[in-house]
Amino acid sequence: MFVLGIDPGVSRCGYGCVEGPGRAVAAGVLTTPPSDPLPHRLAALGDELAALIAQYRPDAVAVERVFFQVNARTAMAVGQASGLALAAAARAGCEVAQYTPNEVKQAVAGYGAAPKEQVTRMVQALLSLPAPPRPADAADALALALTHLAMAPLRARIGR
Amino acid sequence: MFVLGIDPGVSRCGYGCVEGPGRAVAAGVLTTPPSDPLPHRLAALGDELAALIAQYRPDAVAVERVFFQVNARTAMAVGQASGLALAAAARAGCEVAQYTPNEVKQAVAGYGAAPKEQVTRMVQALLSLPAPPRPADAADALALALTHLAMAPLRARIGR
Numbered sequence: 001m002f003v004l005g006i007d008p009g010v011s012r013c014g015y016g017c018v019e020g021p022g023r024a025v026a027a028g029v030l031t032t033p034p035s036d037p038l039p040h041r042l043a044a045l046g047d048e049l050a051a052l053i054a055q056y057r058p059d060a061v062a063v064e065r066v067f068f069q070v071n072a073r074t075a076m077a078v079g080q081a082s083g084l085a086l087a088a089a090a091r092a093g094c095e096v097a098q099y100t101p102n103e104v105k106q107a108v109a110g111y112g113a114a115p116k117e118q119v120t121r122m123v124q125a126l127l128s129l130p131a132p133p134r135p136a137d138a139a140d141a142l143a144l145a146l147t148h149l150a151m152a153p154l155r156a157r158i159g160r
Numbered sequence: 161m162f163v164l165g166i167d168p169g170v171s172r173c174g175y176g177c178v179e180g181p182g183r184a185v186a187a188g189v190l191t192t193p194p195s196d197p198l199p200h201r202l203a204a205l206g207d208e209l210a211a212l213i214a215q216y217r218p219d220a221v222a223v224e225r226v227f228f229q230v231n232a233r234t235a236m237a238v239g240q241a242s243g244l245a246l247a248a249a250a251r252a253g254c255e256v257a258q259y260t261p262n263e264v265k266q267a268v269a270g271y272g273a274a275p276k277e278q279v280t281r282m283v284q285a286l287l288s289l290p291a292p293p294r295p296a297d298a299a300d301a302l303a304l305a306l307t308h309l310a311m312a313p314l315r316a317r318i319g320r
Contacts, residue, residue: 083240
């Protein structure tokens with residue numbers, strides 16, 4: 001199974017492609033210039049996400065599930081970016097899943113309160129990478145893809 | 161000027177087209193079935209918004225600016241829908257503006273704390289409608305379009 005993880009954001013949107021069980025195919029960050037008007041940035045991000053999905057043709061797309069306890073201004077942008085990511089994935093006919101940050105930590109590092117650096121090291125180990133994946137947005141996206149690879153069999157069994 | 165107002169939401173997304181200074185061209189609500197998976201609903205909503213913009217070819221699109229003080233779960237969906245609306249409008253080359261609910265009340269009813277029913281009656285009067293516009297989502301979208309028609313000259317002058 002080929003999974004694209006997406007860590008949504010308007011300024012920086014991480015992505016990471018993993019071919020199961022553990023080969024990293026691509027990882028990086030889509031950015032939009034803060035000097036551009038928000039609607040243009042969202043349109044550009046939506047187009048780039050659609051192009052990414054068309055290029056890698058993943059079986060499934062795993063998107064971070066966003067919450068609003070943090071910063072209302074940031075959360076708004078993250079929500080808007082996640083809407084574009086979910087819509088682009090569904091439009092391309094991919095299976096789509098959302099995971100909370102805690103679910104990702106649980107799946108990748110074994111416990112839901114794992115510190116960020118430990119998750120990054122586990123991603124490096126699971127994908128046999130020569131160095132910890134950078135930047136953080138790309139590492140988070142790879143962790144999302146690995147989470148889906150770990151969870152997909154269970155999800156299929158319970159019919160989610 | 162021809163303005164499309166959008167009151168974003170995933171379950172119900174209101175729209176209203178106004179040709180300045182005060183002729184209602186269309187108003188209604190786009191809905192997506194709650195039984196469908198969220199990514200499919202977002203993809204369908206994005207496609208329908210793009211089709212609406214292609215059909216009416218507005219000069220400008222006015223989208224309600226969303227905040228997160230209310231219900232975090234609803235706010236998430238509204239944020240995702242607003243991202244799709246802003247992106248669709250920018251992609252179509254429209255001028256795009258966002259207005260808070262208070263700015264809409266101020267522009268349409270003359271003060272920012274106006275009750276909903278008074279805003280609806282003012283929309284009816286400004287558009288010379290035989291009855292108050294219904295449902296509420298469509299009335300809100302018409303109010304957004306009227307707000308942009310009232311604000312656009314000022315926005316142009318201050319270069320926003």
